[in-house]
Amino acid sequence: MKNYVGIINLDEKEDQIRELTITRPLASVPLGGRYRIIDFILSNMTNAGIDNIGIFAKSASRSLMDHLSNGRPWDLHRKKDGLRFFNFGQTAPVDDDVHVFADNLDFFKYCKQEYILLAPSYMICNIDFVKAEEYHEQSGADVTIIYKKVNNANDHFYGCDLLNIEDERVVSVGKNIGNNKEATIGMEMFLMKKDLFVGLIYECIKTGKWSKIKQCIYANLSNYKVRAFEFDGYLSCVNSLASYYKANMDLLNTRINNELFFDNGPIYTKTKDEAPTKYTEDSNVVNSIVANGCYIEGTVENCIISRRVKVNKGAVLKNCIILQNTVIGPDAKLTHVITDKCSYISKGENLMGSKNYPIVIEKQRIF
Numbered sequence: 021m022k023n024y025v026g027i028i029n030l031d032e033k034e035d036q037i038r039e040l041t042i043t044r045p046l047a048s049v050p051l052g053g054r055y056r057i058i059d060f061i062l063s064n065m066t067n068a069g070i071d072n073i074g075i076f077a078k079s080a081s082r083s084l085m086d087h088l089s090n091g092r093p094w095d096l097h098r099k100k101d102g103l104r105f106f107n108f109g110q111t112a113p114v115d116d117d118v119h120v121f122a123d124n125l126d127f128f129k130y131c132k133q134e135y136i137l138l139a140p141s142y143m144i145c146n147i148d149f150v151k152a153e154e155y156h157e158q159s160g161a162d163v164t165i166i167y168k169k170v171n172n173a174n175d176h177f178y179g180c181d182l183l184n185i186e187d188e189r190v191v192s193v194g195k196n197i198g199n200n201k202e203a204t205i206g207m208e209m210f211l212m213k214k215d216l217f218v219g220l221i222y223e224c225i226k227t228g229k230w231s232k233i234k235q236c237i238y239a240n241l242s243n244y245k246v247r248a249f250e251f252d253g254y255l256s257c258v259n260s261l262a263s264y265y266k267a268n269m270d271l272l273n274t275r276i277n278n279e280l281f282f283d284n285g286p287i288y289t290k291t292k293d294e295a296p297t298k299y300t301e302d303s304n305v306v307n308s309i310v311a312n313g314c315y316i317e318g319t320v321e322n323c324i325i326s327r328r329v330k331v332n333k334g335a336v337l338k339n340c341i342i343l344q345n346t347v348i349g350p351d352a353k354l355t356h357v358i359t360d361k362c363s364y365i366s367k368g369e370n371l372m373g374s375k376n377y378p379i380v381i382e383k384q385r386i387f
Contacts, residue, residue: 067285181206
């Protein structure tokens with residue numbers, strides 16, 4: 021897919037996961053111990069051979085820029101093409117991404133690629149974009165939308181796009197409100213020619229009818245040949261606290277873990293030189309993912325532990341997500357708890373949430 025420009029549009033709604041996005045964009049929220057949410061779509065693009073990628077973010081994206089740096093982990097540190105970062109828009113992309121694209125039209129005009137792959141960051145999957153590219157070009161479609169058929173739409177994917185498809189053609193688009201178990205979820209991934217993409221931007225600006233590119237596409241399904249490509253692998257949409265918790269816990273399933281991290285190429289992330297985790301004689305770790313640099317003295321069961329976490333003697337963690345540099349005090353007991361970075365849980369504390377409503381300890385809080 022050397023002839024494609026990858027556009028990662030960080031226009032996701034963060035209202036339902038505000039506890040973790042108050043100090044960072046959703047794309048840079050940690051996932052799986054040592055990864056960030058954006059690592060998955062970025063790795064999917066580079067595994068498909070896309071070497072010109074632009075990330076359109078909102079303001080206050082320091083943590084995201086620190087994580088991405090010059091794109092070296094994804095082999096995007098190049099003199100030509102490579103990784104480009106845009107967060108110069110005056111409006112939030114969740115409400116208006118058209119003007120952000122319009123303000124940076126030179127990026128599209130001067131790149132040599134002929135096609136666009138537009139995608140969000142919060143659709144967690146390991147997808148082979150080459151298959152979607154072959155389908156798009158062979159079908160002669162103006163726009164191809166990637167989708168997945170799910171049988172748990174009543175519990176997950178709330179607020180996601182629902183595609184109504186007839187003979188592989190998208191005829192209408194709605195929203196998932198959780199009233200049906202089976203649904204066809206639009207993954208908000210679009211393939212189209214660059215000239216069409218730029219034309220849509222001009223159309224939105226000229227008419228003032230739409231402030232979002234995908235709104236313009238959905239409103240013109242009868243004017244363009246919009247086809248649908250089915251993805252049949254694992255998919256999780258991290259658009260709420262419950263879905264974030266589930267996405268992390270899914271990684272403890274060996275089948276899902278292997279598919280997500282290896283099936284269509286590896287998932288890359290920023291590397292850090294850390295010492296291995298130390299497990300003392302008193303530690304007891306069961307079915308958990310523990311990143312490097314940790315010190316474990318207590319009991320850890322069905323947990324995701326990020327880098328440089330200390331679990332003191334007598335502490336018991338069950339079904340928890342512990343982000344980096346957190347200290348769990350002696351004899352503390354945590355169940356269904358998410359602790360943000362640099363938190364401190366005092367000695368003997370007893371915190372218990374549920375899988376649908378986990379307790380969240382905000383960043384740098386002492387509890």
